Amino acid sequence: MINIVEVRRLTKTFDGGFEALKSVNLDIKSGEIIALLGPNGAGKTTLISTICGIMRGTSGTVTIGGHDTITAYRSARSLVGLVPQEIALEPFEKVINTVRFSRGLFGKSPNDAYLKKVLESLSLWDKKDSKIMTLSGGMKRRVLIAKALAHEPRVLFLDEPTAGVDVELRKDMWQVVAQLKKDGVTIILTTHYIEEAEAIADRVGVIAKGEILLVENKADLITRMGQKTLKIDLAESVKTIPKALSKYNLTIEANGLLYAYDTAEDRTGITGLLADLKKVGLKMIDIHTRQSSLEEIFVSLVSDKDMSVNKEDVA
Amino acid sequence: MNYQAIRSIYTFEMARFFRTLMQSFISPVISTVLYFVVFGTAIGSRMESVDGIGYGEFIVPGLIMLSVMTQATSNASFGIYFPKFIGTIYELLSAPVSFLEITVGYVGAAATKAMFIGIIILATSFLFVDLTIQHPFAMIAFLTLTCLSFSLLGFIIGIWAGNFEQLQLIPLLIITPLVFLGGSFYSVTMLPPIWQTITMFNPVVYLISGFRWSFFGTADVPIGLSLMAIALFTAVCLGIIAWIFKTGWRIRQ
Numbered sequence: 001m002i003n004i005v006e007v008r009r010l011t012k013t014f015d016g017g018f019e020a021l022k023s024v025n026l027d028i029k030s031g032e033i034i035a036l037l038g039p040n041g042a043g044k045t046t047l048i049s050t051i052c053g054i055m056r057g058t059s060g061t062v063t064i065g066g067h068d069t070i071t072a073y074r075s076a077r078s079l080v081g082l083v084p085q086e087i088a089l090e091p092f093e094k095v096i097n098t099v100r101f102s103r104g105l106f107g108k109s110p111n112d113a114y115l116k117k118v119l120e121s122l123s124l125w126d127k128k129d130s131k132i133m134t135l136s137g138g139m140k141r142r143v144l145i146a147k148a149l150a151h152e153p154r155v156l157f158l159d160e161p162t163a164g165v166d167v168e169l170r171k172d173m174w175q176v177v178a179q180l181k182k183d184g185v186t187i188i189l190t191t192h193y194i195e196e197a198e199a200i201a202d203r204v205g206v207i208a209k210g211e212i213l214l215v216e217n218k219a220d221l222i223t224r225m226g227q228k229t230l231k232i233d234l235a236e237s238v239k240t241i242p243k244a245l246s247k248y249n250l251t252i253e254a255n256g257l258l259y260a261y262d263t264a265e266d267r268t269g270i271t272g273l274l275a276d277l278k279k280v281g282l283k284m285i286d287i288h289t290r291q292s293s294l295e296e297i298f299v300s301l302v303s304d305k306d307m308s309v310n311k312e313d314v315a
Numbered sequence: 316m317n318y319q320a321i322r323s324i325y326t327f328e329m330a331r332f333f334r335t336l337m338q339s340f341i342s343p344v345i346s347t348v349l350y351f352v353v354f355g356t357a358i359g360s361r362m363e364s365v366d367g368i369g370y371g372e373f374i375v376p377g378l379i380m381l382s383v384m385t386q387a388t389s390n391a392s393f394g395i396y397f398p399k400f401i402g403t404i405y406e407l408l409s410a411p412v413s414f415l416e417i418t419v420g421y422v423g424a425a426a427t428k429a430m431f432i433g434i435i436i437l438a439t440s441f442l443f444v445d446l447t448i449q450h451p452f453a454m455i456a457f458l459t460l461t462c463l464s465f466s467l468l469g470f471i472i473g474i475w476a477g478n479f480e481q482l483q484l485i486p487l488l489i490i491t492p493l494v495f496l497g498g499s500f501y502s503v504t505m506l507p508p509i510w511q512t513i514t515m516f517n518p519v520v521y522l523i524s525g526f527r528w529s530f531f532g533t534a535d536v537p538i539g540l541s542l543m544a545i546a547l548f549t550a551v552c553l554g555i556i557a558w559i560f561k562t563g564w565r566i567r568q
């Protein structure tokens with residue numbers, strides 16, 4: 001797959017001297033859904049804004065569809081649709097007019113048939129003559145998406161599309177995104193909801209403190225980083241771990257024991273553990289396994305990062 | 316050139332204007348009528364004619380200029396300030412448009428609105444005074460240039476302004492006084508010599524004088540000078556706007 005967006009050594013230092021992006025490199029493959037996952041203040045919006053032309057990078061380059069976003073901004077930007085994090089719409093305008101405006105702004109000749117399709121796909125068609133101020137928050141967000149799609153972009157940036165949106169709407173939004181992917185649109189979305197990345201992304205990029213910590217296939221990431229735990233419910237709870245079991249990585253939990261192991265290792269040690277449990281006379285009632293979610297992976301990544309930053313500070 | 320974008324901005328802005336058509340027209344019309352009642356009829360009837368022109372007629376070009384300049388400035392400043400204020404400017408910044416296209420769209424719309432208002436005021440004047448316009452083409456040309464140049468100025472103010480107070484400050488503190496002192500309601504030659512000299516530093520004098528010339532064929536300053544003044548003013552505004560977009564000043568961080 002070719003890269004539709006390439007970000008090279010992009011930095012952004014704000015006027016006050018704050019370094020919001022520290023030499024970011026990022027390749028986005030044509031046709032994929034990539035989630036940029038990071039806590040608030042990580043630099044997600046800054047990264048998107050710089051790619052889309054709302055902010056200027058301090059150094060580095062960005063190309064979209066092979067076009068440099070500074071020297072060939074017209075060709076680059078015509079490929080891009082952007083849904084900003086904050087809802088920003090003309091309150092007194094009708095839905096259809098703002099969508100037409102967006103299409104024209106990107107140099108596309110009027111095409112109401114296409115706009116109808118877009119509005120229908122977002123369940124906005126019956127609201128087309130409503131004033132924006134009369135719409136609910138979720139509907140407004142859809143209008144923003146419709147505006148971004150109005151000029152038939154090949155790349156769509158969604159900056160926290162489901163922040164502050166109720167669960168129902170979030171699921172709807174995910175469906176819209178899945179449909180767009182089917183239509184061949186490349187989607188970059190930022191989120192601080194891990195479930196969101198987990199639910200819809202093909203790849204996940206983790207960003208914290210202006211740096212991309214990793215970009216990986218979602219499934220690979222989960223397996224690679226994945227720790228599984230085996231929960232063993234016992235008939236009688238134990239106060240201390242019997243000596244015979246000390247070689248296993250066990251912790252005591254209410255009503256039982258927790259065994260953590262790495263799925264990447266050849267031998268998980270489960271068979272041995274279960275046999276040894278029997279030997280010391282502990283009676284099992286039930287066992288379950290649990291795989292760590294993206295969330296735990298993410299938290300461990302970001303806190304590792306914190307520690308390394310702190311070390312540098314000390315040095 | 317992204318003509319489609321210019322057209323989109325222009326029609327979008329004009330739609331805002333037509334949505335508030337009544338407000339847009341009624342206030343300038345009412346104030347014009349008031350000026351005529353007060354200056355034209357009540358005071359004007361006791362005034363001598365200026366340069367052989369009845370006072371009621373004499374103030375028509377000044378009245379039009381007063382409204383057109385303030386309207387062009389406030390329309391254009393609001394037009395670009397509003398997207399900044401509500402955040403929709405993100406779309407302009409991420410669109411494949413150049414500064415020229417954005418400026419042409421917004422300034423063009425603001426100038427058109429001001430032009431409409433100028434024409435409405437002119438039409439209203441005919442109800443009060445008997446006017447003959449000696450140089451109608453020059454009149455239209457002056458009106459158009461004034462609408463354009465003050466819309467450019469308003470555009471700059473809109474980009475500069477950080478809040479609504481600042482948005483209203485410049486028109487209130489600078490433009491209205493300059494226009495009032497620029498000979499809207501009197502001939503500069505009526506002032507004492509020292510004030511005549513000072514007045515010559517007021518760029519609005521040249522515009523009003525030129526505009527009045529197109530009505531009556533007489534002017535305070537030579538018509539060539541008026542043309543140069545308005546060309547210079549337009550050029551300065553264009554230069555500032557080009558610099559703003561080049562540096563992203565107050566728009567693109």
Ligand SMILES: Nc1ncnc2c1ncn2[C@@H]1O[C@H](COP(=O)(O)OP(=O)(O)O)[C@@H](O)[C@H]1O
Binds near residue numbers: 018039042043045568
């Ligand atoms: N205009 C600005 N001036 C100075 N600092 C800013 C500006 N915008 C954002 N920042 C800072 O840059 C960092 C990244 O912000 P942002 O990109 O909005 O994060 P995210 O979208 O990941 O929550 C934050 O620490 C924020 O305070």
Ligand SMILES: [Mg+2]
Binds near residue numbers: 045046159
């Ligand atoms: Mg953000």
